[in-house]
Amino acid sequence: MSIQIWTFILVGLSFAIYIGIAIWSKATTTSDFYVAGESIPPIVNGMATAADWMSAASFISMAGLISFMGRDGSVYLMGWTGGYVLLALLLAPYLRKFGKYTVPDFVGDRYYSQTARFVAVICAIFVSFTYVAGQMRGVGIVFSRFLNVGINNGVLIGMGIVFFYAVLGGMKGITYTQVAQYCVLIFAYLVPAIFISLLMTGNLIPQLGFGGKLADGSMYLLERLDGLSRELGFNTYTSGQKSTVDIFFITAALMIGTAGLPHVIVRFYTVPKASDARSSAGWALLFIAILYTTAPAVAAFARTNLLTMTANRSYQDVPQWFKNWEKTGLIKFEDKNGDGVIQYRGPRAEVENELTIDRDIMVLANPEIAKLPNWVVGLVAAGGLAAALSTAAGLLLVISASIAHDLLKNGLMPDIDDQQELMYARLAAGVSICIAGYFSLEIPLLGIKPPGFVAQVVAFAFGLAAASFFPAIIMGIFSKRMNKEGAITGMVIGLAFTASYIIYFKFINPLANQPQHWWFGISPEGIGTLGMCLNLVSSLIVSSLTPQPPEEVQELVEYIRIPSEPDRAEAS
Numbered sequence: 001m002s003i004q005i006w007t008f009i010l011v012g013l014s015f016a017i018y019i020g021i022a023i024w025s026k027a028t029t030t031s032d033f034y035v036a037g038e039s040i041p042p043i044v045n046g047m048a049t050a051a052d053w054m055s056a057a058s059f060i061s062m063a064g065l066i067s068f069m070g071r072d073g074s075v076y077l078m079g080w081t082g083g084y085v086l087l088a089l090l091l092a093p094y095l096r097k098f099g100k101y102t103v104p105d106f107v108g109d110r111y112y113s114q115t116a117r118f119v120a121v122i123c124a125i126f127v128s129f130t131y132v133a134g135q136m137r138g139v140g141i142v143f144s145r146f147l148n149v150g151i152n153n154g155v156l157i158g159m160g161i162v163f164f165y166a167v168l169g170g171m172k173g174i175t176y177t178q179v180a181q182y183c184v185l186i187f188a189y190l191v192p193a194i195f196i197s198l199l200m201t202g203n204l205i206p207q208l209g210f211g212g213k214l215a216d217g218s219m220y221l222l223e224r225l226d227g228l229s230r231e232l233g234f235n236t237y238t239s240g241q242k243s244t245v246d247i248f249f250i251t252a253a254l255m256i257g258t259a260g261l262p263h264v265i266v267r268f269y270t271v272p273k274a275s276d277a278r279s280s281a282g283w284a285l286l287f288i289a290i291l292y293t294t295a296p297a298v299a300a301f302a303r304t305n306l307l308t309m310t311a312n313r314s315y316q317d318v319p320q321w322f323k324n325w326e327k328t329g330l331i332k333f334e335d336k337n338g339d340g341v342i343q344y345r346g347p348r349a350e351v352e353n354e355l356t357i358d359r360d361i362m363v364l365a366n367p368e369i370a371k372l373p374n375w376v377v378g379l380v381a382a383g384g385l386a387a388a389l390s391t392a393a394g395l396l397l398v399i400s401a402s403i404a405h406d407l408l409k410n411g412l413m414p415d416i417d418d419q420q421e422l423m424y425a426r427l428a429a430g431v432s433i434c435i436a437g438y439f440s441l442e443i444p445l446l447g448i449k450p451p452g453f454v455a456q457v458v459a460f461a462f463g464l465a466a467a468s469f470f471p472a473i474i475m476g477i478f479s480k481r482m483n484k485e486g487a488i489t490g491m492v493i494g495l496a497f498t499a500s501y502i503i504y505f506k507f508i509n510p511l512a513n514q515p516q517h518w519w520f521g522i523s524p525e526g527i528g529t530l531g532m533c534l535n536l537v538s539s540l541i542v543s544s545l546t547p548q549p550p551e552e553v554q555e556l557v558e559y560i561r562i563p564s565e566p567d568r569a570e571a572s
Helices: 003-024 030-038 042-053 056-098 103-110 114-146 151-201 206-210 221-231 244-260 262-269 274-292 295-310 320-326 359-369 374-412 418-440 454-468 470-478 484-508 527-545 551-560
Strands: 331-333 355-357
Touching: 003 114, 003 151, 003 374, 030 151, 030 262, 030 374, 030 418, 042 056, 042 151, 042 262, 042 274, 042 374, 056 103, 056 114, 056 244, 056 262, 056 274, 056 295, 056 359, 056 374, 056 454, 056 470, 056 551, 103 114, 103 374, 103 470, 103 551, 114 151, 114 359, 114 374, 114 418, 114 454, 114 484, 151 206, 151 274, 151 295, 151 359, 151 374, 151 418, 206 221, 206 295, 221 295, 244 454, 244 527, 262 274, 262 374, 295 359, 320 331, 320 359, 355 359, 359 374, 374 418, 454 470, 454 484, 454 527, 470 484, 470 527, 470 551, 484 527
Parallel strands: none
Antiparallel strands: 331 355
């Protein structure tokens, strides 16, 4: 069977499973909708958290970025994995013990202020919309290649699927759907990686093949990749080009942003006890590690095959996968010298480059490049969709909860009952899907275009989370002196500074997005770290100049900072 038929079958089956789960697990209360009734077993929550965490950025884009960036791409591996450890060990048990549904709920109660709650809602919505835009672009890319529809149409189809199971099932439906999505995406990621590792290195385990010799025993894989890169004028794969300062700031932004992402934090409210939150964090780390340790190998395999099969090859003789992806507009060949030969060259080459490749296609195209069976190609398509949709659903739930629970129920409309709140939550989720989809579309006539590759867009979201949420959360747990004035000031300054920096270099003046124009050599992907520092300094200064929190708030801090004690649910 053809790739398209296999894709239709595998994607159709996976979508049917997701929709079936949504119908089976339909939420009937706000507790079901927001936190799945706090009834999810730790191992199930761990798998769902891993799926939520491993978005289109992890599945589709991360290995692609590493393929093109080489050693510099390790910032994504270090930042995202390190960030999850930080979240699991430093924040999750304490936040779960506090017992609130959402991060704005925590901020509002800890800082005894509706204003603080409102600012946290704005931060949550801003961060989540930025993140979900990257996921919907990933959905569009998969659909555009494998189902022969445009990227924009693919985004619209993805919006429809997410709308159904996120709005109907809420967190309960999303959790069990994400378990199925994790199984799909991890199988889809590992199968081609194992196949390609065997073909290229003779090693069954991709992680070992990455550091091993080629199958013919002539040289090491990375040695071959470095040689190809030098010959074609690219930077050496194993050497980095980014400054140490920028690497540090990007890694820190991704780590700290992870710990402040509301859609991951809310996961730890879905289990019965605080001890279960710690257990599910450990399970999630194990499930995440399977993909993240495989990604560098996938990146190296894909880059080696790409350079071997495209550079200095006649355009008439290129493999079919090249023509397939060319139809999507994600591969572009411009024969500048008219010789009909693809000159794929790096910045150090004397010959002008004629080939443009979107980084987001590398994982998706890898099975085709390696000439793997058609069913493997279809499986990867289903895996990419599973990764993107799982995270998009979690983010949309955060947005709907922030609006319905934090803004309306605990703010503007305190008298609404449970069913009315549930209605508003579903309505907010539906509207949010439409808005997120709009910003994921490419409409040249209106000047609408996503601000970067999937992983780059996600990195911006992490930077915004680091600059806005993290200091308020960490100081809310470990500092009795931090008050509402300090927290509000810090969140506003951190978010405003980071968002302004990103918007300037990505939208207002993208031509200036070069190291010589950056502040202190910090790229837009890493500016969230500086925003976090400004947030922390300003909040500490303002707190020291304003009254201490009430005595009951200080006692609350003492209570939640000892996670070994029974939480409120257990004590009652």
